[in-house]
Amino acid sequence: MPLADRIRPQTLDEVVGQQHLLAPGSVFRNIADSGQIPNMIFYGPSGVGKTTVARIVAKQAGKELHRLNGTTASTADIKQIIAELDTFSGAGGILLYLDEIQYLNKKQQQTLLEFLEDGSITLIASTTENPYFYVYNAILSRSTIFEFRPVEPQEVKRAVLRAFEKMAGEMGYPIHCPDEVADYIAQSCGGDVRKSLNAVELCCNGTGFDEGGEEKTITLERAMQVAQRSAMRYDRDGDAHYDVMSALQKSIRGSDPDAAVHYLARLLAAGDLPSACRRLLVIASEDVGLAYPQCVAIVKACVDSALQLGLPEGRIPLAQAAILMATAPKSNSANLAIAAAMADVEAGRYSDVPASIKDAHYGGAAKMGRGLSYRLPHDYPDHYVAQQYLPDSLRGRVYYQYGPNKTEQAAKAYWDGIKARHKEGEK
Structure with a gap:
């Protein structure tokens, strides 16, 4: 089993991050502790505890837990779970954890409706995509959506230190992890705890013994080799893409050049030159507009230069365009005029x-x-x-x-x- 599974929390108090959901007294925590579980959809990026929390909630509720993954589940798999409702194991109701529900088609999701309605099946579904775009409306209307967020580095660090202790105990010799190494792994995982634990496991297995041959010391260089660019959360067809694009435009519109180049850098680090170019072109007219009419020509020249140069050099004219627009006077009068017309x-x-x-x-x-x-x-x-x-x-x-x-x-x-x-x- 991967380290992430071997060290998986067994109680809600052991889960790192998600305190907006798991803190004592919060709505979600009260629901989980009551054992009366409604249909729920967990929405958020991978590696932030959705599956772990679902398992703990199911255990506390004392219900038979079945798990399906939307990427591989068929209608027959769903019907097989429904058939168990008439058996002894399903007498108290079934809790179905459906991972990646967005991959089920409409008919497969509809198969569950009758049983969600009468309470014989309690659904906990998880998705990395916006459920309002990918989950059937009838399922949404019968469920409560809880958003899971990327875990903050200081919370991830707790899991990283615990993971090093776990690896040392399993291997039977000391493993020294300098504080700077734990900080780097926690920061570089981009809020994905699973990635951080994978990095810990790779560090431990990929590091040789110290001179005495009885212990290991994890260096920052080794951590940088295994962590690589895991902090990048980006999918050209997913929420992360649209979130970064939205943040870029709103930062320029809000006249913040530092935030503008930050989000531009995230697009370019993911290699998404075309999306960056298109968004900068529309900002020139939508947000700078008639306050600086020449801006659109300058931005077009920067975009043409970037496309001709390619990456990495193309980042320079695009940064010029982003900073120019962020520091330029703003007007959306043209946008308002055409919208009204x-x-x-x-x-x-x-x-x-x-x-x-x-x-x-x-x-x-x-x-x-x-x-x-x-x-x-x-x-x-x-x-x-x-x-x-x-x-x-x-x-x-x-x-x-x-x-x-x-x-x-x-x-x-x-x-x-x-x-x-x-x-x-x-x-």
């Missing part, structure tokens, strides 16, 4: 294009009354003349509101002055 169009709030601005570049257009009253703005002072452009049903509708930044306020002042002069001239 799209809302009207999608709701059917529009009518025919005014005849004066319809296409008139063909024979017979004049006979149809198209373009007859159109006035070319370039023929007038300031290249402006007041005329109707919106459809009759939307006449006077305002979509674009000038932002409070210097650039847009300058444009507003320019056009306010021109339009005021033309109104005065019309009098």
Whole structure:
């Protein structure tokens, strides 16, 4: 058995991390201690204690525990568990731990509904993906979702030190782990306790005896070799991808260049150059926008440079783009304007294009009354003349509101002055 299984906690008090769920007096802890277990879905990254907590909860509830994995379970496997309800072992109800429930199809999930409804099966499901996207709604409505979080390094360190003690006891000789080694393993695992324990096991098995031949000392260099880049939690199709992308954009929008380059670095360390480029391009228009109109051209040049260079050199122009936008003035007025216009169009709030601005570049257009009253703005002072452009049903509708930044306020002042002069001239 792997060390992570040999050292698995037997009580909730032994579990590291997840104190928002497991602390005495918390809702989850009270439920677990009561033995009256509802249907639950554990959502969170791998290696943070979902399976361990499910086992402990099942043991405390005194129910027959069955375990299935969504990656391999078939409908026949589910029906076999249902069949046990009529046997002596299932008389008190069955607790089903269903790991990776997101891999079950809708029909397989529906097979459980009747038995969840009458309480003959209690479901504890776990998933590394957002359950609201991957779990059937009828299952969700009958379950309570509890989110498990990556374990903080100081909590992981407790498990690491316990693991070294366990390995020393099993091997029968002292194993010295300097504090800096335990800190490094705890930090590098990215909140995944299982990864940290695997690193401990590799360190112990991959380290030779000291000069005396009676003990081992784990060096930082050896720990760095086995831990590698385990801190990277990233999946281009999973929650981690969208969380990092969201954090990148919100950091730039919030004018925090340090956070911006941090999340950009996480994308690039995972080799996801295309996603970083796409997101930076949209931020240039969505969040910087008209406050600094030239920004989109600069960001496009940075993105083109990065794609031509590739990694690792491509990180430099992308960092330039991220920092430029994080420190630039912000405006989302263009985004708000197109959103408001799209809302009207999608709701059917529009009518025919005014005849004066319809296409008139063909024979017979004049006979149809198209373009007859159109006035070319370039023929007038300031290249402006007041005329109707919106459809009759939307006449006077305002979509674009000038932002409070210097650039847009300058444009507003320019056009306010021109339009005021033309109104005065019309009098």
